[in-house]
Amino acid sequence: MKRSRAGLLCLAACAVCSLGAAAAAFFSGCSAIQSAAGAMASATAGTPAGSVFKGIELSAESFKGFSPSQEHYIGRSVAVEILSKYTVDPDAAIQEYVNLVGQAVLIAPEAGKTFAGYHFVVVEGDELQAVSTPGGFVFLTRGTVNRAKDEDELASVLAHEIAHVTLKHGMKSIKAATRKAAAAQLVKGVGEVGVAAAGSDSKDLVELTSAFGNTISDITGDLLVKGYSRETEVEADKLAVTLMKSSGYARAALASYLKRVGEEHSGGEGGWSSTHPKPVDRIAQLGEVGTGAALGRDIRKRRFAQVVGG
Amino acid sequence: MKISGDDNMRTKWKRWPAAAVLAVLVPILAGAVAWAADLLTVTDRETVMRKEKKAWSPRVGTLKEKDKVTLVKREEPWLLVELQGVQGWINQSSVSDDPNVITSGTDAARGARATMASEAGRGFNPAVETEYRKGKPNLEAAFKYIDSLEKVSYPEDKVVSFLKAGKLIESLEGGAN
Numbered sequence: 101m102k103r104s105r106a107g108l109l110c111l112a113a114c115a116v117c118s119l120g121a122a123a124a125a126f127f128s129g130c131s132a133i134q135s136a137a138g139a140m141a142s143a144t145a146g147t148p149a150g151s152v153f154k155g156i157e158l159s160a161e162s163f164k165g166f167s168p169s170q171e172h173y174i175g176r177s178v179a180v181e182i183l184s185k186y187t188v189d190p191d192a193a194i195q196e197y198v199n200l201v202g203q204a205v206l207i208a209p210e211a212g213k214t215f216a217g218y219h220f221v222v223v224e225g226d227e228l229q230a231v232s233t234p235g236g237f238v239f240l241t242r243g244t245v246n247r248a249k250d251e252d253e254l255a256s257v258l259a260h261e262i263a264h265v266t267l268k269h270g271m272k273s274i275k276a277a278t279r280k281a282a283a284a285q286l287v288k289g290v291g292e293v294g295v296a297a298a299g300s301d302s303k304d305l306v307e308l309t310s311a312f313g314n315t316i317s318d319i320t321g322d323l324l325v326k327g328y329s330r331e332t333e334v335e336a337d338k339l340a341v342t343l344m345k346s347s348g349y350a351r352a353a354l355a356s357y358l359k360r361v362g363e364e365h366s367g368g369e370g371g372w373s374s375t376h377p378k379p380v381d382r383i384a385q386l387g388e389v390g391t392g393a394a395l396g397r398d399i400r401k402r403r404f405a406q407v408v409g410g
Numbered sequence: 411m412k413i414s415g416d417d418n419m420r421t422k423w424k425r426w427p428a429a430a431v432l433a434v435l436v437p438i439l440a441g442a443v444a445w446a447a448d449l450l451t452v453t454d455r456e457t458v459m460r461k462e463k464k465a466w467s468p469r470v471g472t473l474k475e476k477d478k479v480t481l482v483k484r485e486e487p488w489l490l491v492e493l494q495g496v497q498g499w500i501n502q503s504s505v506s507d508d509p510n511v512i513t514s515g516t517d518a519a520r521g522a523r524a525t526m527a528s529e530a531g532r533g534f535n536p537a538v539e540t541e542y543r544k545g546k547p548n549l550e551a552a553f554k555y556i557d558s559l560e561k562v563s564y565p566e567d568k569v570v571s572f573l574k575a576g577k578l579i580e581s582l583e584g585g586a587n
Contacts, residue, residue: 149483167506169454169475169514170534176556177542183552200572203564207465207573209487213503214512215475216455219559237556253574266503296573309541312534348578352461396577403576 113119131303155226165279166237171271172215173233174315178270182231182239186223187241197407201251202238206347210339211291212266220258228361231323232261232269245408247361251400252353254408260354263339269332273322274315323391328376334385343390351392355383450491450505452477453513458500458566464569466579470498476513479505522560 133320166174189195202220205211214236226242238261248254264270274282285308322328328336340350362379376382383390452473459471463485473479473493479500483490487502512533542552573579 126438167533169455170512172514173534173536173539176553180546180549180552181557184549188555199562200569203569204573204578206578207578209463209465209501211499213454213457215453216560217563219562221559237559285464298495305537305541309538309545313537313541313545315534346582348573348576348581389563395581398492400576400578 111362115153117135133348135353152179153314154168168215169187171268172235174312175214175233175237175270175318177312177316178233178234178319178323179237179239181316182233182237182324183221183223186225186239186241189222191222191226191242192240193407194222194245197222197404198240198254198258200244202262205259205262205343206261207347207348207349208339208343210266210342210346211262211269214265218262218265230257230261232270233323234268234319236262236265238265239261247364248357248404248408249360250397250399251348252344252394252397252402253357254404255347255349256340256354256357259340259343259347260336260351262337262343264328264332266339267332267335269328269336272332273328276319278311278314278318282308282315285311310335325402327376330381334382335379337382338389341386341392342383345392346392348396349395350394351387351390353391354385358383418516449483449508449509450479450480450489450507450512452504452512454504454505455514457500457504459491459493459496461498462476463499466573467499469566471496473500473504479562 115333147243199220202218206218216235218236219236220238222245223239223241226243227241228244228247230240230244237238238258240257244257245254248257258308285304327333337354339352344351344353358379362383431550442444448543452475454473455475457473459473460467461470462468471493473491477493479491479493481489482492484502489498489502489505490498491500514535543550
């Protein structure tokens with residue numbers, strides 16, 4: 101009888117678990133299973149069963165990567181590295197105008213939201229340069245703004261940078277070794293907050309800060325020195341024209357901007373040319389999706405001229 | 411082992427409580443898992459709930475980081491969510507279905523050493539940034555600029571006026587492009 105009852109209970113437990121897991125998978129995919137494992141780990145903390153669930157949770161954690169708030173803190177420090185190499189343009193009118201154009205592009209629902217919104221900064225310099233950090237800090241030189249012939253072309257530059265943020269290209273620059281070291285610390289932290297809070301935090305904090313520093317260094321290296329791969333830039337261009345369409349700007353503006361800067365930089369080396377693929381190739385990759393007019397372009401051109409000139 | 415008719419009846423009878431427990435537990439657990447899957451955590455510092463699936467649609471509420479909202483409907487990239495009886499549309503990239511998602515912890519301005527221990531266990535955050543900044547005194551001015559930049563915001567009515575003046579909403583609703 102005991103065996104029979106044990107069997108029945110075992111069957112019941114299996115049925116409950118299977119149905120629970122099936123429901124989780126049905127309603128929300130694997131992340132729900134991770135969530136359920138997390139919830140069960142909390143409920144069974146300190147028990148052998150708890151350590152099993154904790155194992156599931158920690159493995160998942162190391163795979164999931166960085167949350168929006170962590171991306172934000174990474175982005176802040178990358179932004180600081182960029183700012184240390186440039187001077188912010190003192191023209192308040194142009195700062196506000198570029199930010200409003202950026203906010204206009206962000207009405208596109210395909211634009212990924214960030215923890216603390218997007219911030220656009222015009223820096224001094226005639227060279228062609230625009231970069232974005234994780235978390236939504238976008239920098240562009242005054243020369244990049246001046247090369248645009250109207251608001252739609254300026255919007256295309258901002259849309260390209262918003263696309264890099266949305267597609268998490270900066271985060272993908274983090275080298276595997278750095279990611280592994282950070283994940284080890286982060287995973288450790290998830291399980292050991294209580295221990296750290298008891299006072300043994302300094303070693304963990306130093307190691308976590310070291311991983312943080314390496315993360316900043318990996319991203320900054322790609323942004324300012326190596327540049328992204330050709331495929332990455334093309335991917336950002338394609339999302340950029342989608343953002344343009346979904347925010348009411350002319351899709352063709354990206355290709356026309358690229359064409360102009362391509363003619364200027366043909367045969368040139370260093371700076372933007374060394375960190376971006378040839379504009380002619382980018383335009384070819386866009387193809388038909390990179391064409392399309394939009395209502396009101398002349399009106400926007402006039403307000404662009406009022407602020408930027410030209 | 412052979413079981414007599416009486417024994418068999420008794421065994422069946424004794425199985426009833428277990429079956430009853432199962433009948434009660436299964437729906438509850440399945441429901442709980444489904445509920446957990448439909449409960450989302452806000453990951454933006456602040457996000458606006460809108461009346462319609464448009465960025466310029468009127469605001470019906472504001473959500474803060476760590477708020478737990480219930481998913482009502484999914485029309486990607488928009489989600490209809492509910493908090494305290496108020497329903498509104500938000501962008502799916504503003505929430506996570508992971509209940510253990512790492513959030514920001516304390517505000518950077520608080521950044522006191524006293525909070526560092528607990529914060530250190532929760533990822534890259536103000537405490538880690540504070541520690542990082544200590545080793546980079548030459549970057550302090552740039553950090554201060556970023557702090558001030560984050561305080562600058564563009565009011566919704568100003569952005570909507572900008573959109574309207576530039577015929578962007580008209581361009582979208584007119585179906586051009």
